[in-house]
Amino acid sequence: MESDMTNSNTLAPTFSPRMTEEEIAAAAFLARYKGDTRTMYISDLRIYFEWCYSNGIKPLEAERVHLEFFARYLEEVRGNGPAATCRRLGTLKGFYRIAEADDRIKRSPMTFVRMPKVIWDENAAMGLDRVQLGTLIQAARAKSPTDAALVTLMGMLGLRVSEATSVQIEDFAETKSGHRVLRVLGKGGKPATIPLPVPVIRMLDACAGDRKSGQLLYTDLGTVMDRRSAYRRIKSLAKRAGLPAGLHPHTLRHSAITAALDSGATLRDAQIFARHSDPRMTNRYDRNRGNLDRHAAHGLAAYLAGAA
Incomplete structure (x- = not known):
């Protein structure tokens, strides 16, 4: 200046x-x-x-x-x-x-x-449903180990795109309390330890291959993947999977949190999974996932069916 x-x-x-x-x-x-x-x-x-x-x-x-x-x-x-x-x-x-x-x-x-x-449109924050998220994961697996790892980190672990693209191979090499874990530095510099389910381990290990250290995700050109290249990758995979246009990396995090709640996770467990400091943020996901199914418009239409 x-x-x-x-x-x-x-x-x-x-x-x-x-x-x-x-x-x-x-x-x-x-x-x-x-x-x-x-x-x-x-x-x-x-x-x-x-x-x-x-x-x-x-x-x-x-x-x-x-x-x-x-x-x-x-x-x-x-x-x-x-x-x-x-x-x-x-x-x-x-x-x-x-x-x-x-x-x-x-x-x-x-x-x-x-x-x-x-x-804030709560219904718009639902992200992908279970079938759509599964379709995207399948498309990523079919494309490459890198695509599978990228989608898995965000769509199955709920990582933010900057967290996913920062993962080092050493970050998921440790075992703690009988669980293989991933260590990430989250929003605001907060460290987090995330247990890895077997399907996630398989995809991360496949992406790492014979490498024992260093950056996990690279582009096809051999450069380190960043948020922009991750966005392009997700957009391309969504098109390949036949999913709606406009899908972006944070949609996968939304989808993961909503899917966790749908799978039976309590609000407390979902908050820990999402690493939300404020439980009200997690509660938004809990409310919105049933809003369309429970909407009063359904009951009203049935109520008026005999008269209209």
């Missing part, structure tokens, strides 16, 4: 004596996070800082009205939907909260900013 404040390319979670006050404030906020979360927050702050500089505003001197205009910019110029706009404004809430705690500003300008209303 140059002194004329027209460039935000140096936003980073590290400290340098040459940093501006805004950069130090951003670094103080970003240093609290790691991995994909920090990358996402850097992107959000960069968008905001560039908007501020293009409008002659210093981020640490912004007022509530400026944030309201920025929210409209996200919606009307960048075309962000309510969820994306709410998430980016949430990043700024955190940024200004830390700046206020560090006495860089007197009061956060985000305090009374209107947040977009994000509507």
Whole structure:
């Protein structure tokens, strides 16, 4: 970021004596996070800082009205939907909260900013049903050991795509309490130990082959698989399996959690499986999986059948 404040390319979670006050404030906020979360927050702050500089505003001197205009910019110029706009404004809430705690500003300008209303469609969060998920797993097995391992990690263990693509062969080599286990570093840097059922072990071992260490998942070009290449792989497998368009990696995590509940897992066990810190999140999956079957429209139609 140059002194004329027209460039935000140096936003980073590290400290340098040459940093501006805004950069130090951003670094103080970003240093609290790691991995994909920090990358996402850097992107959000960069968008905001560039908007501020293009409008002659210093981020640490912004007022509530400026944030309201920025929210409209996200919606009307960048075309962000309510969820994306709410998430980016949430990043700024955190940024200004830390700046206020560090006495860089007197009061956060985000305090009374209107947040977009994000509507959660519980029925849309169900993901694939049992038959569809099984069809996808079969298609992945038929395609390659790598595809089978990728789908298994997300669709049978409920891993997030960043967790799945970060798995090392050493991570599932250990046995604990009689169970072969997978060790992952989850969201927020939280470690987790996941027991591996026999079918999962077979697919992970087949993917690893003779290798004893290193990255598990690679692309066909021999490069390390990342979230983008995983997305393309899942999209291709969904098409091969004849599943609806729009399937993405997180759909598999949704599907795994819902399938776990359908298989008889209690809410507590499903929460542990999903690694949700808030049980209310797991409860959403429990409610939505029967919403269509129990919907009052069925009873009403039957009630009116004799009269209509």
